[in-house]
Amino acid sequence: MIIYWFLFGVGSVLGGAGLTPFFDAPPTVAPQVALAPAPVVSAVPTAVPASEPDTTAARPPAPSTTANDREALRLPVPPRPQRVTDRSAPGLTLNTPTAFGARLGQIYGGVNFQHRIRYARWQDGVASGGAGLGDPSRWVGLDVTVTVLDTYTDFAEDxxxxxxxxxxxxxxxxxxxxxxxxWHTSGTDGGSSRYAVASHVLLLPYDALSALVVSVGVGNDRFLPESRFQQREDGVNLFGSVAARVHPGMHIIANWTGQDLALGVSVTPFTQIPLVFTPALVDLTGTAGDGVRFSASMGMALTLW
Incomplete structure (x- = not known):
């Protein structure tokens, strides 16, 4: 049962990248107020004593300061904020979905490794990639992910x-x-699971813990307790994750899969390269599987336009 480790461990990398502006949003610039036209003071002719020569006609008119005053009072145009969506950001989950995802022009991919699968002693891994469609901020977004399994046994058979x-x-x-x-080939053992999930970013006023990303959802099949999943029972079960932003390049993540607990760390070693590395320990409580196992994923998300 290895397929879902990649789908949401690496697939969430793009969600992390998309959340970067939420964590480090530039300050909102107040709209400029249009300046009211300065009043124009018309020259009022004055009487000239008869004993003095009339020099009014030869005197040039006083220069108008209206344009200069308006230019001096004009607010400077604020600089256009730089795009931050291409900056690297850690992942938000280990092995359950979040509600954040990709838009048109964003792609993602990577690999996952487990030092052993449940109830067996051999290593295995998966490779996967996907792309976003639509616009989740204006309408809806759609993530489509293709996964290749069995990279350690019969490569790409499933x-x-x-x-x-x-x-x-x-x-x-x-x-x-x-x-x-x-859709999946007959050799997969991760089930075929439907789900619904909500995610929320909670900003915190601490340097060592600046934000939490909380996701809670319900799903069937592999989200059920292990005994019910093995018996292919119907029904739904709760799952969730919490990602704690302890550094701009590091999230500490806890996941409840519906079957067991996983804990991991997601890091971005390079600031300008969107490469995300996420090691984790899974099946920590013993409610599923046959002991604690090690998993690691490495993925990358790119914004093409």
Missing amino acids: KALSWKLHRQFGTRWALAVGHENM
């Missing part, structure tokens, strides 16, 4: 296709529904 439809509300909330492994 494959799967998943999707997630998501909508973002402002800069802090998002909702999504999705279908993991909507």
Whole structure:
């Protein structure tokens, strides 16, 4: 049961990249107020004593200072904020979905490794890639992910296709529904799971903990407790994740998969290269599987336009 480790461990990398402006949003610039036209003072002719020569006609008119005054009072045009969506950002989850996702022009991909799978002693890995469609801030976004399994045994013998439809509300909330492994070959063992999830970014006033990204959802199939999943029972179960931003390049992540607990760290070693590395320990409580296992994923998300 390895497929979902990549789909949401690496697929969430793009969600992390998309959240960068939410964490480090530039200050809002107040709209400029149009200056009212300065009053024009018309020259009032004055009487000239008869004993003195009339020099009024030869005197040039006083220069108008209206234009100069308006230019001096004009507010400077604020500089256009730089794009921050291309900056590297850590992932938001280990092995469950979040509601944030990609838009048209964004792609993602990577690999995942486990030192052993459940109830067996061999290593395995997956490779996957996907792209975003639509615009989740204005309408809806759609993530489409293709996964190649069995990279350590029969390479690429098993494959799967998943999707997630998501909508973002402002800069802090998002909702999504999705279908993991909507299509898959017969050799996969991760199930075919539908889910709905909500995510929220909570900003905090601490240098060592500047934000939390909380996701809570419900899903069927592999989100059920392990015994119910193995028996292919119907029903839904809760899952969730919390990503703590302890540094701009590091998130500490806890995941409840519906079956067991996973803890990991997601880091971005390079500021300008969107490469994300996420090691984790899974099946920590013993409610699923046959002991604690190590998993690691490495992924990259790119904004093409």
